[in-house]
Amino acid sequence: xxxxxxxxxxxxxxxDRETDKLFDGLDExxxxxxxxxxxxxxxxxxxxxxxxxxxxxxxxxxxxNGDIIEANEAGLVAQMRAFVIELLKQARPDLxxxxxxxxxxxxxxxxxxx
Numbered sequence: 143x144x145x146x147x148x149x150x151x152x153x154x155x156x157x158d159r160e161t162d163k164l165f166d167g168l169d170e171x172x173x174x175x176x177x178x179x180x181x182x183x184x185x186x187x188x189x190x191x192x193x194x195x196x197x198x199x200x201x202x203x204x205x206x207n208g209d210i211i212e213a214n215e216a217g218l219v220a221q222m223r224a225f226v227i228e229l230l231k232q233a234r235p236d237l238x239x240x241x242x243x244x245x246x247x248x249x250x251x252x253x254x255x256x
Contacts (some may be wrong), residue, residue: 166194167233174229177220179222184209186250200226206251219247247250 149157168190179185185202202222204210214218223245230237 167230168192168198170233171229172225175222175226178225182213182218184213190243193244196244197237198230198241198243199246200243201246201248202245203253204249207249210247211248214247 143147160250171190172188175188175190182206184206186200186203186205189191190198190200193199200223202219204213209220213222226243230241230243234241
């Protein structure tokens with residue numbers, strides 16, 4: 143750091159590399175997840191991001207709150223969770239065997255209402 147606590151260009155580059163590493167493979171996980179579940183008519187959106195409190199947070203959105211209930215009852219949400227875990231293991235073999243994923247299951251209906 144410089145005298146005024148401004149990062150040097152080298153420090154910025156290092157931070158960029160470290161950030162890129164956090165996101166490494168997540169685009170592929172998202173694309174494969176969407177390809178696998180896009181035929182499910184109640185599925186709306188998926189996103190996964192690195193986090194500080196857990197390793198990753200995966201967001202799975204359905205169209206309505208009723209769709210979430212049905213997906214849970216049919217075992218679809220459990221299948222989706224397991225698929226994300228497997229995709230992460232494949233995309234990020236550098237992860238420890240005890241990596242943590244927090245799943246947020248929500249609906250587009252809730253987003254529109256709130």
